[in-house]
Amino acid sequence: MNAQPPTQFPAARALPEQVSFDRRELGAILGLYGRMVAAGEWRDYGISCLREVAVFSVFRRTAEHPLYRIEKRPKLRGRQGMYSVVGLDGQILRRGHDLPTVLRVLERKLIRPVD
Numbered sequence: 001m002n003a004q005p006p007t008q009f010p011a012a013r014a015l016p017e018q019v020s021f022d023r024r025e026l027g028a029i030l031g032l033y034g035r036m037v038a039a040g041e042w043r044d045y046g047i048s049c050l051r052e053v054a055v056f057s058v059f060r061r062t063a064e065h066p067l068y069r070i071e072k073r074p075k076l077r078g079r080q081g082m083y084s085v086v087g088l089d090g091q092i093l094r095r096g097h098d099l100p101t102v103l104r105v106l107e108r109k110l111i112r113p114v115d
Contacts, residue, residue: 017051019053019054020049021047021072028103029099042058043060044061045059052073053072055069056069066088070084070085070103081095083096083098083102084102085103085105085106
């Protein structure tokens with residue numbers, strides 16, 4: 001009986017790593033989050049780092065569905081843009097290539113008329 005070495009598979013077929021937000025992206029998101037918490041609009045958040053998408057979910061209360069989801073999908077980098085803001089009903093509110101520009105849709109919620 002002859003022993004054979006294990007078959008090597010090409011490195012290009014390696015499973016993709018999980019997607020996550022980098023330091024600059026988290027800085028922009030947490031800056032907005034801090035302003036919304038100070039305004040009393042948001043109270044909690046959750047971060048999910050999956051194989052194809054990273055999600056920052058924003059909650060008004062801890063035990064409910066997220067008000068907004070800020071998503072990063074690198075596969076869409078060449079098309080509509082890898083960043084998007086998704087509303088409570090699943091509707092995409094804004095999508096683009098630049099995260100601070102995409103987050104402006106949520107900053108408008110801070111602007112209120114003064115009585």
